[in-house]
Amino acid sequence: MRDEVIAMLQRLPANVTIEEIEYHVSVMAGFERGVRDVEAGRVFTQEEVEEHILKNQVMDMLRRLPDYASLEDIGDHVSFMADLQEGVRAADEGDVISHEEMKARLREEGYL
Numbered sequence: 570m571r572d573e574v575i576a577m578l579q580r581l582p583a584n585v586t587i588e589e590i591e592y593h594v595s596v597m598a599g600f601e602r603g604v605r606d607v608e609a610g611r612v613f614t615q616e617e618v619e620e621h622i623l624k625n626q627v628m629d630m631l632r633r634l635p636d637y638a639s640l641e642d643i644g645d646h647v648s649f650m651a652d653l654q655e656g657v658r659a660a661d662e663g664d665v666i667s668h669e670e671m672k673a674r675l676r677e678e679g680y681l
Contacts, residue, residue, distance in 0.1 A: 570601070573597065574597065577593055577597065626650065627647065627650065630647075631646075
């Protein structure tokens with residue numbers, strides 16, 4: 570491993586800072602840990618990672634709510650998060666409309 574770090578240092582510019590060296594060594598260490606985890610079978614699927622992130626996002630939202638929040642309030646917040654997630658998914662898939670089209674729809678429904 571020492572030789573790999575020396576090779577990395579040789580590729581860096583002469584005016585590199587100690588913070589930059591620290592960063593590069595940290596990245597190398599993280600990469601090595603990741604390789605060992607993969608080799609040992611300690612991996613997660615994309616779905617597992619997304620589920621974990623989602624659960625933590627909901628827990629963070631709940632912690633930010635006031636103590637007096639009702640179950641209905643909590644349900645509204647969870648529904649809002651679900652709507653946001655659906656909107657992001659739709660946008661990722663290209664299922665979007667223009668700003669002008671959205672304004673026209675809102676006018677038709679009497680919101681504008």
